Amino acid sequence: MADVAALRRTVLEILPRVDLVIGWQRGPDALRAAPLLMRNAADVDRLIWDRTCVHNLATFLPREKGKKVAIIVKGCDSRSVIQLVQEGLVDREDLTVIGLPCDGVVSQAKLRRAADMDRLESAEIGADHVEITAAGKTLRMALDAVMPDKCLSCAYPNALLFDRFVGDPMEPPQQRQDPYARLDAFEALPLEERFDFWKREMSRCIRCYACRNACPLCVCRDYCLAESRQPHYQSQESDVREKWFFQLIHATHLAGRCTECGECERACPMGIPVLLFKKKLGRIMTELFQYEAGLDVSATAPLLTFQAEEENIVEKQWL
Amino acid sequence: MSKRANPYLPQPGTIIDVVEETPAIKTFRVVLDDPEAMLDFRFLPGQVAQLSVFGAGEATFVINSPPTRMEYLQFTVLRTGEVTARLHALGVGDHVGVRGPLGNHFPVAQLRGRDLLFVGGGIGMAPLRTLLLYVLDNRADFGHLALLYGARTPQDFCFGEELATWGARRDIDVVRTVDAPAEGWDGRVGLVPHVLEELRPTAEGCTAVTCGPPVMIRFTVQALEKLGFGPERIVTTLERRMKCGVGLCGRCNIGSVLVCRDGPVFTKAELDLLPNDY
Amino acid sequence: MAVTQRFFLAHEGPGGVAAWLSAMAETMRVMTPVREGISVVFRDHSPEAPLDFGGLDTAGPKAAVFPQTEYLLRYRAERTAPVGGHRGVKLEEVRPEGDVLLFGASPCGARGLTLMDQVLLRDGVEDPCYRIWREHALVAAIVCQAPYSSCFCNWVGGAPDDARGSDLLLAEIEDGFVVEAVTDKGLAAVRERLAVATEEQARAAAERAEAARAALPAPPDLDDCPARLNAAFDDMDFWNEAAAGCIHCGACTYACPTCTCFNITDEASGLAGERIRTWDSCMFPNYTQEAGGHNPRPTRAHRLRNRVLHKFAFHPARFGEFSCTGCGRCIRLCPMGLDIRTIIRTIEPRTATQTTESRTGRAKEAKHV
Numbered sequence: 003m004a005d006v007a008a009l010r011r012t013v014l015e016i017l018p019r020v021d022l023v024i025g026w027q028r029g030p031d032a033l034r035a036a037p038l039l040m041r042n043a044a045d046v047d048r049l050i051w052d053r054t055c056v057h058n059l060a061t062f063l064p065r066e067k068g069k070k071v072a073i074i075v076k077g078c079d080s081r082s083v084i085q086l087v088q089e090g091l092v093d094r095e096d097l098t099v100i101g102l103p104c105d106g107v108v109s110q111a112k113l114r115r116a117a118d119m120d121r122l123e124s125a126e127i128g129a130d131h132v133e134i135t136a137a138g139k140t141l142r143m144a145l146d147a148v149m150p151d152k153c154l155s156c157a158y159p160n161a162l163l164f165d166r167f168v169g170d171p172m173e174p175p176q177q178r179q180d181p182y183a184r185l186d187a188f189e190a191l192p193l194e195e196r197f198d199f200w201k202r203e204m205s206r207c208i209r210c211y212a213c214r215n216a217c218p219l220c221v222c223r224d225y226c227l228a229e230s231r232q233p234h235y236q237s238q239e240s241d242v243r244e245k246w247f248f249q250l251i252h253a254t255h256l257a258g259r260c261t262e263c264g265e266c267e268r269a270c271p272m273g274i275p276v277l278l279f280k281k282k283l284g285r286i287m288t289e290l291f292q293y294e295a296g297l298d299v300s301a302t303a304p305l306l307t308f309q310a311e312e313e314n315i316v317e318k319q320w321l
Numbered sequence: 322m323s324k325r326a327n328p329y330l331p332q333p334g335t336i337i338d339v340v341e342e343t344p345a346i347k348t349f350r351v352v353l354d355d356p357e358a359m360l361d362f363r364f365l366p367g368q369v370a371q372l373s374v375f376g377a378g379e380a381t382f383v384i385n386s387p388p389t390r391m392e393y394l395q396f397t398v399l400r401t402g403e404v405t406a407r408l409h410a411l412g413v414g415d416h417v418g419v420r421g422p423l424g425n426h427f428p429v430a431q432l433r434g435r436d437l438l439f440v441g442g443g444i445g446m447a448p449l450r451t452l453l454l455y456v457l458d459n460r461a462d463f464g465h466l467a468l469l470y471g472a473r474t475p476q477d478f479c480f481g482e483e484l485a486t487w488g489a490r491r492d493i494d495v496v497r498t499v500d501a502p503a504e505g506w507d508g509r510v511g512l513v514p515h516v517l518e519e520l521r522p523t524a525e526g527c528t529a530v531t532c533g534p535p536v537m538i539r540f541t542v543q544a545l546e547k548l549g550f551g552p553e554r555i556v557t558t559l560e561r562r563m564k565c566g567v568g569l570c571g572r573c574n575i576g577s578v579l580v581c582r583d584g585p586v587f588t589k590a591e592l593d594l595l596p597n598d599y
Numbered sequence: 600m601a602v603t604q605r606f607f608l609a610h611e612g613p614g615g616v617a618a619w620l621s622a623m624a625e626t627m628r629v630m631t632p633v634r635e636g637i638s639v640v641f642r643d644h645s646p647e648a649p650l651d652f653g654g655l656d657t658a659g660p661k662a663a664v665f666p667q668t669e670y671l672l673r674y675r676a677e678r679t680a681p682v683g684g685h686r687g688v689k690l691e692e693v694r695p696e697g698d699v700l701l702f703g704a705s706p707c708g709a710r711g712l713t714l715m716d717q718v719l720l721r722d723g724v725e726d727p728c729y730r731i732w733r734e735h736a737l738v739a740a741i742v743c744q745a746p747y748s749s750c751f752c753n754w755v756g757g758a759p760d761d762a763r764g765s766d767l768l769l770a771e772i773e774d775g776f777v778v779e780a781v782t783d784k785g786l787a788a789v790r791e792r793l794a795v796a797t798e799e800q801a802r803a804a805a806e807r808a809e810a811a812r813a814a815l816p817a818p819p820d821l822d823d824c825p826a827r828l829n830a831a832f833d834d835m836d837f838w839n840e841a842a843a844g845c846i847h848c849g850a851c852t853y854a855c856p857t858c859t860c861f862n863i864t865d866e867a868s869g870l871a872g873e874r875i876r877t878w879d880s881c882m883f884p885n886y887t888q889e890a891g892g893h894n895p896r897p898t899r900a901h902r903l904r905n906r907v908l909h910k911f912a913f914h915p916a917r918f919g920e921f922s923c924t925g926c927g928r929c930i931r932l933c934p935m936g937l938d939i940r941t942i943i944r945t946i947e948p949r950t951a952t953q954t955t956e957s958r959t960g961r962a963k964e965a966k967h968v
Contacts, residue, residue: 029936031748036936037844057935061846114637120654120747120931137745206640208658208667210849210880212934229885231378231403237866238877240667269934271850272657273637327692327727329671329863329874336684375674375685376867378874380890401890415684416676535893562889564863564879567724571860572879572886574905575895577913596832598905599895 711856
């Protein structure tokens, strides 16, 4: 990981030329961070950069449209920035991207499964391990065991789009997991089990829309189908059908745009694995169009354009 | 089943008349289906009710017919959202729901014996209408009456016929103004607060009641203060997105005040105690 | 005033948890906390499913008495009018039915019910559905043994063994729970069914509760918190910074055991439909969006400010106590790591010159972000 002093120096250098710089600060405990919007030099003292910096800060860019903004991004986050620029949702001229190399963050969800994170006393993150003391117990875990799946299959450890790069670019780490491993395991289950799984998972949903609001590419905001009354797409009833319906529309709107950053699932307060929907659509997009979102600012997402003859879509040859 | 009253339950009502006020504003006259409920419906000027279009929902409107005329309850509706669009599609004989009266009312007891200056803008004339008619129906109880009513264009005035009637009366001064010069318009031109300052009404012994879009209210209140109206002598109404209308849903708070229950009528003195959140 | 009665509910056996829950299930719906992944949620009790009492139920017990969707009334029209209205509308009130035992709530969640009562069961006007749920719900809370890092119940007058809002308060000891009957309703549920706790058991429970109280760090003095918050109302620099990481989702408000704001909508299907009451969140931009286009709280800073002041200034002004039980769910579940404790602890009024810029900047900020 790049060193935070170098990052702070870069931010201080850029700060006078922009309205704000978006980075991370320490959150409610030693293993949680929170976004930091830096407007003056004093704010930069609070900037952190470590494996707790999980948030994809690109989600703040459309909200700050019209301002001169600098943003700090990991490799995965930079793909969201590329996608936003590609779709014209943010202006490249207004944007200063500070790129970082990153070989993985830690997942609160995985940490929670392993340790009593609500009673965290202290934590130390080493080169290949995390040592946690919680509820009087000390636990040493391999870093790989508590990284989000996306880090285990990371192909882009360095920011792909940047104006300044802080630190030395990394070689892509060895892939420890197939990016679609979880989807494969899920799809191997019988239909009925899969249906029951989603019924149970979606029944926990509280319709708080943290998934939607954390998503850097979900930009309809207050015109969202979830709340729209004109047209009246969705009932406000909190039954599984409505919640699931929203997830499927959400995933469909993101097909070919979603970079599978996983913010939707990370943000879910009820621990619902909503990234699976996007993984499913993502794989279809890759198979049909050989397209990966968020790699090229000059590309066009497949579903935002068309070809008269699609290479991988078999026409029914109806006459 | 609970014996306590259900504050969410509307009373069924039927539209008996529809008046097209402007291209975007319609007035609906509603009679409750239960004749006893109609007799029991007691309110004071300024109180509101929730009108239901079943399937679309409810929206809050001032009851702009005065309590002194109970043949029907009148609501004037600007088409802006789901419920109002559906309301605009309704005609005579259609069924609606009425939940009310809700909220507080103009301080009629304190207004008695005083001169009154009504300052209205656009659809903000609706709450003023109920008070004005109430005052006219109890004319001897009040002093001098004046009305300044502004609209964007000559086509945007509500209650056109009544305006003509009031204008012809000797016991009330009526001034109308439009935002910009328009063909065939020989009345005043200018924004309400400006015209108000030109008219220089006397603050002495007078209470001003103003209602209109938030921006108009803000500048009208400033103009009134400049003219010497004290904060207790400026009365206005606040708009807020309401759902329950009875102080339960929490949506319409300004500080610890709930507009649906503690409002919508406030004096400037009361507004000065509220945080700047409206 | 009756002497507090304590009973004993064994972990296992004839006087045990499973037997008692089965007996209760004969006359009412029984809901118990179950772990699902990283969440703990209340589900219909199943004797096979292991109960999870270790910690805090993720979204609190609120939903048991204030369901996310409540059906207020059903309507049916005889026919559609020529232009798009309804003719011959019949209305039918809908009322919740049935008793429910909520077993294993957290004391902070249960205490939230008393704060919800202040809003929803006011003199004069009350929510009829909530009234029925409250009368028909039996809340059995379990005394906390060890606080979370996000806990701050003792800042706001609560405690790990707070009995307010509970009908039964259970304190776990070696081989079971000492059960305090807090209300008559609670007493009726245990009097005939459970053995009276021995003095020794009662003492052990009291010691555990005392230890749990002692485990909480000393609270800051929040007496002047409402005044400090009110004084800083117009300090938009402060609120902009506090809300910097906020994505205005509803996680904090929906998990909050005291948040009661709701929406009312109609859901139609042809000539018939329902009017429903659903949870709403003051963090959503639509919450204050007026039909005329004006939105008095256009930014997340405005909305966060209202949420914090509602709990720590506006509600206290009306009801004399904070509308917060210090459960920390908003801190635990915030996807962006926001911590309300930082705000209420650190907010200090700044001088006018420090805030002028933010006031003049208001119009610039006024868009839906």
